[in-house]
Amino acid sequence: MKKFYRRLFMAVTALLLCAFSVHAQTQVSGKVTDAETGESLPGVSIQIKGTNRGTQTDAQGHYSIVGTTPTSVLIFSFLGKAPQEITVGNQSSIEVKLGDDHRTLNEAVVIGYGVQKKKDVTGSITTISSKDFQKGTIQTPDQLIVGKVAGVAITSNSGQPGVGSTIRIRGGSSLNASNDPLFVIDGVPLSGSTINGAPNPLALINPNDIESMTVLKDAAATAIYGSRASNGVIMITTKKGKSGAPKITFNTNIGVGKITKKVDVLDAAEYRQYVDSLGTPAQKALMGKASTDWQDQIYRTSISNDNNLSVAGALKNMPYRISANFTNQTGVLITDNLKRSFLGVNLNPSFFDNHLKVNISAKGVISKAHYANQQAIISAVQFDPTQPVYDSTSPFGGYFEWYTKDAATGAVTLNPNAPRNPVSLIRMQDNNSEVKRSYGNIEFDYKFHFLPELRANLNLGYDVSQGTGTTFVPADAAQQYTVGGQNNHFLQKMNNRVGEFYLNYVKTLPGIKSNINVLAGYGYYDNKTTNYNYASYNAKGEVIEGSEPKFPLDIPQNTLISYYGRLIYTFDDKYIFAGSIRTDGSSRFAPENRWGVFPSAALTWRINRENFLKDAKVLNDLKLRLSYGITGNQDGIANYSYMAIYSTSSNSSMYQFGNNWYNMQAPAAYDKNIKWEQTETYNAGVDFAFLDDRLRGSLDAYWKKTKNLLNTVPIPIGSNFSNQILTNVGNIENKGVELNLEAIPIEKGKFSWNVNFNLTLNQNKITNLTAVTDPSFVGNLTGGITGGTGQSIQIHSVGYNTFSYYVYKQVYDASGKPIEGVYEDLNKDGVINEKDMYRYKSPAPKVFLGFGTSFTYDRWVLSTSLRANLGNYMYNNVASNFGVRRNILNPLGLLNNSTTDIYNTNFFNNQYQSDYYVQNASFLRMDNLSIGYNFGSLFKNTAHLRLNASCQNVFVITKYKGLDPEISSGIDYNLYPRSRTFTLGANLEF
Secondary structure, three states, X not given: OHHHHHHHHHHHHHHHHHHHHHHHOEEEEEEEEEOOOXXXXXXXXXXXXXXXXXXXXXXOOEEEEEEEOOXXXXXXXXXXXXXXXXXXXXXXXXXXXEOEOOOOOOOEEEEOOEEEEHHHOXXXXXXXXXXXXXXXXXXXXXXXXXXXXXXXXXXXXXXXOOOOEEEEEOOOOOOOOOOOOEEEEOOEEOOOOOOXXXXXXXXXXXXXXXXXXXXXXXXXXXXXXXXXXOOOEEEEEEOOOOOOOOEEEEEEEEEEEEEOOOOOEOOHHHHHHHHHHHOOHHHHHOOOOOOOOHHHHHEOOEEEEEEEEEEEEEEOOEEEEEEEEEEEEEOOEOOOEEEEEEEEEEEOOEEOOOOEEEEEEEEEEEEEEEOOOOHHHHHHHHXXXXXXXXXXXXXXXXXXXXXXEOOOOOOEEEOOOOOOOHHHHHHOOEEEEEEEEEEEEEEEEEEOOOOOOEEEEEEEEEEEEEEEEEEEEOOOOHHHHHHOOEEEEEEEEEEEEEEEEEEEXXXXXXXXXXXXXXXXXXXXXXXXXXXXXXXXXXXXOOEOOOOOOOOOEEOOEEEEEEEEEEEEEEEOOXXXXXXXXXXXXXXXXXXXXXXXXXXXEEEEEEHHHOOOOOOOOOEEEEEEEEEEEEEEEOOOOOXXXXXXXXXXXXXXXXXXXXXXXXXOEEEOOOOOOOOOEEEEEEEEEEEEEEOOOOEEEEEEEEEEEEEOOEEEEEOOOOOOOOOEEEEEOOEEEEEEEEEEEEEEEEEEOOEEEEEEEEEEEEEEEEEEOOOOOOOOOOOEEEEEOOOOOOOEEXXXXXXOOOXXXXXXXEEEOOOOOEEEEEEOOOOOOOOOOHHHOEEXXXXXXXXXXXXXXXXXXXXXXXXXXXXXXXXXXXXXHHHHHHOOHHHHOOOOOOOEOOEOOHHHHOOOOOOOOEHHHEEEOOEEEEEEEEEEEEEEEEOOOOEEEEEEEEEEEEEEEEOOOOOOOOOOOOEEOOOOOOEEEEEEEEEEEO
């Protein structure tokens, strides 16, 4: 009986325990939202810790999970968000807010033909997400990352609406070929060709459509792009749709801009005093009675407006995003205006149980612009401030001009040495353009059913555009008076096609602690342009004699064919080897020199995974990278440089046979053996992260050497050709150090503080320029300046920086003022001549820095970005051309203005080659200062609103005496000034 009761007791106890257990297991439900925006998060993973049970949030962020107990712990995780663990306790409803996870935001980075975990990257790569982009009125994609990436110098070419930038990644590697990086949008490489009617092809890309930008800097990262990657690669990833309910986003901003500085010239009172004290009676009589600030006459307050609307979501298994943009920006130069309309579609369906993924992208843009005559900028500096803008007796549209009128015949003669009225230059020219562009691709990515480790990827892309426009100047405008005005038209069409196919095999081999990633592919790139050649017409529509085109159109075309492969091998999650090879064939070279081979190899050691550091609590990441590779360059040279080309002579050079005159055909110099430039790159880098990733960064040292430079060199006299030829000769070296730092000094409660800093040291030097050693060869002159005839201020010389200034060393008096025409006899031969010229400084900074910081408190965000260039110099061509007495007291029947620098020099004649005009242009610039407020959820959680205000070009601190210390060419003349812009913006999401 005892056994029976014992068994009965155990059975009853077991039944009670089971009943209690079943009764204790409960259901928990709730909603997951974004901690920053308050919006719902679909697709969040919820798992009961220690079990295989879990679920996901639906399109509205709601979830429900069964089988929990009071001791159960729920793990909430979502890509890019910090995971949370919450004990259920007696709760049946749990609301969760997930914040950004700084450790995982950059976990996956885009590389050439794929994506790789950041911890496994072997090359020097930096990714900037939309969260960290520059704020304010942004017209082109390159402006989004100004000052954000070590080793990347981005200099806006001017303040004109939609204008481009000069972008240099780790210094320039070429003299005559392109130094611009390759841009890749959603896997499609852009041709880089300019489009007539658009100041910059990147201005035809909507910055608001960009999710992230990734910069590939060393050869390990870029060599997979071969000949197109000597100057680095910038990969643009556009925004895509996501699963869940449709999300409508509208953002708008309005900006007001005004120039902060004008060229410092004599005002009317100073000018009259100067002429009265030094001028002759005849010169004094030429002065007018007005007081005109010509720069005030041509500049205005600019207004810009940018509007973006997007709809993103998913239809079953097809995420989508449709976006539209309209931008209207007026320039600070009167009549300047740019209007841009943009429409983009991204579709990302998947088929066959996600084995086939299709990405479809199509973008279209129409840009309409009215361009002001920028010659007015320098004319406003030079024009006599005592003259009025308008003259009712003037035959030139009622504008004052320097001219004479014959008393007997009434014939009018413009003074050919005088500048034209700045206001007339703008108001009496109507220059309009319309550019249409469409680009996109369709990508098929198939994971084989029978071998899921193998993927096949086919990417077909296109980029087509058309630029058309007219320039009209009336017959009575002084700027075109001698030919009776102007009525010209241009038309250009471009058709660029891309086709790429690759196979990618990825396999993990746990038995030997290995992972292999193998890629092999083929690429076809065809770039075709059609230029329509039209004659020049006057305002009446009559053909201007001698302007008739020889051919109705030109159709330059070039084709590139590529084969490439890559292997990434990882052992024990600690040791990574990556090797790639690419061979490119270009139609720009003769068949025997057509193909170039570009390999790379890289090693990565994840030191923190070693046993001696595995348990280090402070250290989160420590990685050593070593790489070597070769890339090529053929961009920027003509399509047919290796072929014999004959040019038809002008009508002024004809030959007579009998009574008829014939144009002759003249041969141009060419090198049939011209071939690829090649850039060899070594890189050593360390990536590190400490204190739970709150301090992370990278340190890189690199050395680049370009050989077989595509260089223009002189050829012997008497060869029956021009005096120069493009060939392969010369070497350039760039070496430097880069530092990137990111930190979160404070992250507590509602307050957080983020800091980022980057520093770059770069040294550029030419090591060879000639095929044979020639001690007497001083170098190749470059950097043409305004003033004199055919003068250059820069030189390429062995042992010096590219574009070094080539000048005389100025002698100064006891008071520190330069003595006119007196220079140091550097070679001590008792004669001052060109043998005393020397290389002095260069436009390239020795150090450039970037700094950004943001403060977040509750719903407020305050952020700023600053940049500094150190060691860069500028040639002040405005002062050298106008800052002399001869310019003011012109002996040719007119008066001109001068810069105030004339008080310091008191030069009578121009001293163009004096190093006095090469001035220190180091600067500190605050690019942006912004503040934003997030209102969170509105209208019963159906909308979210953010407001922001920003100021761009806040201040510049510099010793440079000219208008702006930041000009990529290093020569300051006729610069369209950059404005300070105040912007108000709003972002509304439904």
